[in-house]
Amino acid sequence: MKRTSRDIRTANRYEVLRQIIAESPTSRQELAAATGLSLATVATLVGELLDLRMTTEVGFEESAGGRPRGLVAVNASGGALIGVDIAETYVHVELFDLALNVLARAEEDVRPGESLPEQVVGHVAAAVGSVVTQAGIEGARVLGVGVSVPGQVDRATGISEYAPNWDWHDVPLVDLLSEYIAYPLYLDNPLRAVAVAELWFGAARGSGNAVVVTLGTGVGAGLVLGGALHRGVSNSAGEWGHNTIVLDGRLCRCGNHGCVETYVGAPGIMLNLRELSPDSELLHPGDQTATIAALARGMLTQDPVAVKVVRHTARYLGASIAHLVNLFNPEVVVLSSWVAAALGEPLVAEVREAVARHALPRPMAATEIVLSPIPTDPACLGAATFALEGALQSVGQRSAKRTTPARTKTHNPR
Template sequence: MKRTSRDIRTANRYEVLRHCFGRPAVSRRELAAATGLSPATVATLVGELAGLGILTEVGFQDSAGGRPRGLVAVAAGHGALIGVDVAETYVHAELFDLALNVVARADRELRPGTHRPDQVVAVIADAVAAVREQGAGGGRVLGVGVCMPGLVDRRDGVSVYAPNWDWHDVPLRRLLAEHVDLPLYLDNPLRACTVAELWFGAARGCDDAVVVNLGTGVGAGLALGGALHRGVTNGAGEWGHTTLVLDGRPCHCGDRGCVEAYVGAPGIMRNLRELYPGSPLLHPDDQTATIAALADAAAEGSPQALDVLRETARHLGPAVADLVNLLDPEVVVLSSWVAGRLGGPLLTEVRRAVARHALAGPGAATRIVLSPIPTDPVSLGAATFALEGALAAPVRA
């Protein structure tokens, strides 16, 4: 898609602002050095962000000679943002201040058989209302970012394809707008997790990174050349639906042998069932309880649980090694709720498996780590999409 001058200005505002997060104050000269933009351009963009109320002047920095340098910081209390993580089994919403500190949280369950668009929309709207009520003193809400599993058309706000729910071309933003009176920005959790890691997590300062989402579904968010890679249709990263085993297990997408069928939560449950039929660790109708039981048992050294993690890593390792060989990233981050819950024991097995399958050069250069972000990275990334939308608005006096 051809970028307009407004698109470029919005991207530059976004880039300047990104380098302000996590710092108490920063000078315009430091921002110019960090972004590669000219000092004059940075001065103009800082003025625009101050006009939007997102940056504020906070004092001066002494210089070796000449005038002191003015310092700016994010005006955290000027407004708020909402990020919503919609997964196959839950909806998690968070309200953030403008410095992207969490102000309020709300969790809602998505029960089996309650995945019709109207049902999911009602749950999302309820979670958004809950965090707005909790954070009523946090300033005006600039927008809501909503991340949906599957393929998403972010421009038109359409859930193009969600295989685990058999959704096709659902006009989700229009349906949500009937219940939520705020600007809405729809996207995919792979993109959200990647942005969260670039801004606040293990990929900060990296040009090339892969964020592997391990949940009910599986995917790989990509950062290439220091920027989020979306692909032509916003569909980049559907690595979970690449073929791992020819004529293997059936997948929700309709194909067989996909990565997701072996390392997503349902796939891990199947690994457990095949290795240890009747295991007390298996909760047949509850992914969350099964993963939690495996994690607790592995932490205690259970041979059953460790066998299941090794079997999972036996499939996940070669699939991650493919990403390492193809993209040669600085870091691969294991993210989302399954990776977070299984934690160190899974990470150890994955590192061993990747070392066996990756080429020596890229394999040695790539770090494989767990996400260090303490909050939900999808909600955090979703909030940055709402912030991006606010930055695209005309500057107010």
């Protein structure tokens, strides 16, 4: 709510680092042009990042008659970030370098009935330990661990207030994890993690207004408004998956009827398939991944059943995404997460058409609907990005120490 000039600095720091990561190496000139900041500001921000060892100078660009431009690049080995994606059936952990390349992965299955907080925390701790050893990173280099857990979370206290899939209530997840993990921890939910991933590294980069639609087992929307994530008053904005799209429609696990999720989430798509073609061989009962994969293959071969199911699904999806277009008037709608990735362009093409049928022409004309370009698990990447943001955040608040008076003069004289 209360804005201060510090927020501007933080936003600019983010923007510059984002740009460097996206286009590495790059020059200060390019950064200034891309961000709209003055050269001087860019220079000081780059200087900060150099001091933090997040970037390095990597030679010069040959010039045409003047002093050559110094090039800066992400210092990939300047630190490591860990992203944890806790989902209903698995815990997925990835360790990234500062260029956000995956250095190591680990996955643990969460079997039904083994979903007590302590058990899940155990999985996370094991997987985090595993990626650190795999990567051979010395512990001190890990800048932070971002954790994505479904449901409603309180970021400040690190509490998972409510996780519908496991019926968790007010689980102090960060406290539990900190018994095993010594790095700074950042907690949020997958919707926002995916949105942040798209904002930093994906299709929403540079957009002031974007909507990131997560299509997985559950569905939701991450909202980027004014260049930053919109969280709402109690950090639960974006619960698009539980909007009613069919009055008195299918029963949803949330208890309501006709939620978007029940038609376009992976189980919903399976149900669409079953309703349209009860004994199709595309259906793998009890296996969402296989069924979606079968549909994806079917789309490539123009299998009539697959086409019919995707079109049917796109109809609901189109109407629901049209809601987002009408309401937010975004520059871009990004389709992300594994169902979107699996069904790919064929789905997007159908969705574009369906949205155009339902949205108003004016906002529709201003909106692009695209597939996420992120190849890996976006929730992991986004969770790691929370850790990155956290590491950058703490730059601003220089410790108000007064005991060391010589600290402002850190650069070497001569």
